[in-house]
Amino acid sequence: MAHILVVEDETIIRSALRRLLERNQYQVSEAGSVQEAQERYDISSFDLVVSDLRLPGAPGTELIKHAGTVPVLIMTSYASLRSAVDSMKLGAVDYIAKPFDHDEMLQAVASTLAAPRRSAANDTAEDEPEARTSEAPSQVADDIGIIGNCKAMTELFGKIRKVAPTDSTVLIHGESGTGKELVARALHNLSKRAKAPLISVNCAAIPETLIESELFGHEKGAFTGANAARTGLVEAADGGTLFLDEIGELPLEAQARLLRVLQEGEIRRVGSVQSHKVNVRLIAATHRDLKSLAKQGQFREDLYYRLNVIELRLPPLRERGSDIIAIARAFLQRQSQQMSLDNISFNADAEQAIEHYSWPGNVRELENAVERAVILCDGKEISTELLGIDIDLDDDDTPSLSSAEKKPSRSLEPTEDLSLEDYFQHFVLEHQEHMTETELARKLGISRKCLWERRQRLGIPRKKSSTSNA
The missing domain is CATH 3.40.50.300 (P-loop containing nucleotide triphosphate hydrolases)
Incomplete structure (x- = not known):
């Protein structure tokens, strides 16, 4: 039975992941930070380390130095190529974006455990990850002619x-x-x-x-x-x-x-x-x-x-993960060439908007948005506004709870198996009193619009408090 170390500072997510892995016949140990993991365990004795990237104290990539030949799978709430590239340059074997699908996580764990181990901690830190991630923006199946890596x-x-x-x-x-x-x-x-x-x-x-x-x-x-x-x-x-x-x-x-x-x-x-x-x-x-x-x-x-x-x-664009930004960059490159423009790129906010927008019109809508943005762009960077998909919401757009509807604040350490929606609901209820909407969305790895939409679907209206204004 493979022994996996899960390093995650959010109790809800850590507990849900532990139970998911244990249900699938893995032995699991937990830690809430890099320091706790070092103090409690011999990290090199595990078969796999699954760690959040952003942890209190040191980032999850610090575990790579102490893991030896043990593969480290990085979870990141910021599903950007930049975070993935940086993690894999440091030696992470793979990355997965939060919130993740259960099947996606199990597949990543299984494939990582099945792969041969590195002969030394840094054998592939400079070569193999670099080559792999450099292909990510344009993962085109050459014989098929379609971008896709999900x-x-x-x-x-x-x-x-x-x-x-x-x-x-x-x-x-x-x-x-x-x-x-x-x-x-x-x-x-x-x-x-x-x-x-x-x-x-x-x-x-x-x-x-x-x-x-x-x-x-x-x-x-x-x-x-x-x-x-x-x-x-x-x-x-x-x-x-x-x-x-x-x-x-x-x-x-x-x-x-x-x-x-x-x-x-x-x-x-x-x-x-x-x-x-x-x-x-x-x-x-x-x-x-x-x-x-x-x-x-x-x-x-x-x-x-x-x-x-x-x-x-054929899956809708919203279900294709990192393929979305890869397709957007391909459209940007093609449109820039057609207009004889050089060095145009998306800024960070635009990339986040592209990744989190639901794209009801799918690839066709994305292509039109990129074409419009390139035509309207006056500089070298494309903003969210130019894309026409401003996914941010004003605080006044979300409903508040009346005093009769308010629920008492309580610790929500889960005692039952949690689905993705379960731990989303637990996390929001536990933290919304002291976190802004922007902070909640960032911690969950989603946009504020997505946070608002999930509130509506799950029946969790916002609580108004002195700290709730973003």
């Missing part, structure tokens, strides 16, 4: 590489703006059809009265205005790949025609009595739940099962 994206890249060489139909799920067409393009480029055309069609952008003609073509005189025969987009993709985006918007009649393409490999133009063969690989994408639509009679169930041979899920 767990969900690396798993997606693996599936793309497996599926691409086949002719199987693929259904891509993802919110609008997540880059579903990029996935379709990667599938095409890595397939044996790469030299043939990739035809992309947004089913939501074509009027319902024209969609069948656009997709399957028509004969001369098939309808008013059909003055000549026309080849459809399915036929144009013969030998290659047809990508149907927002396929959930396809009318039922067109769905029946598409089903014939998948079942029989043939099409019939509108107004024609003859069918002819086509060799097309179909990739479809949607942000809707096609299975539910099928149950409601709004989507053909037989077509759904034909489409859903291989399902790929």
Whole structure:
């Protein structure tokens, strides 16, 4: 059984992490600071050290000096690349941003324990971490052409590489703006059809009265205005790949025609009595739940099962962690080059805003925000205001508790297993009397807007006190 030392000054987080690790068959010891860890334990005797970066007294990276060959995993509330780079230059084996997901933490611990130990404390402190973190801002899978280094994206890249060489139909799920067409393009480029055309069609952008003609073509005189025969987009993709985006918007009649393409490999133009063969690989994408639509009679169930041979899920931008800032920097570099501008960068507040904003419009919204910021920027630094995503909130924007609603202040040392929301709630209730909103958000590693949103969701209105004004 691996023995792990957890060094964290926040009792709630430390206790929750201890129980999480113990439930997964790890032996755990605790300390609240570097000094306490040194006084109570032989640090080099552990299999892994998991430490917060910001601790009272000395920072968590000080433990690296005393750990010998024991790997040190750094937790940081400031999920910035700068903190990660600095930690790994000093010899940390990896870092994880708080608040972390339980699965994310367990994966980091497992992968760190499975990796070979360093032969000496500083063998890789200058070389390997430097090389690893230098790639972080632009983690592009070269064969796929998509930036991504988070767990969900690396798993997606693996599936793309497996599926691409086949002719199987693929259904891509993802919110609008997540880059579903990029996935379709990667599938095409890595397939044996790469030299043939990739035809992309947004089913939501074509009027319902024209969609069948656009997709399957028509004969001369098939309808008013059909003055000549026309080849459809399915036929144009013969030998290659047809990508149907927002396929959930396809009318039922067109769905029946598409089903014939998948079942029989043939099409019939509108107004024609003859069918002819086509060799097309179909990739479809949607942000809707096609299975539910099928149950409601709004989507053909037989077509759904034909489409859903291989399902790929593209995570929303807000779930992609450090990928967000990497993508933003890539957009910044590209936009700067297009405008012949040099040395433009995001300031610290802008980077924090980018990391913590929820990005409801996903990658498309981020790209537009960066483009706007570069155009409006008069100097060398891009501020949060230029991005148009000011996530800070005035104190007056948050509701206060009436005297009847106020709860007595009490110590909240947890006695039960805590989820992320549990320890968030405990932490806020314990500290909001003596910490400002800014301090609470900073300690939790989230933005003030995110803090406010979680208060609303969990029903924890702010308490007004003499120290609550930020």
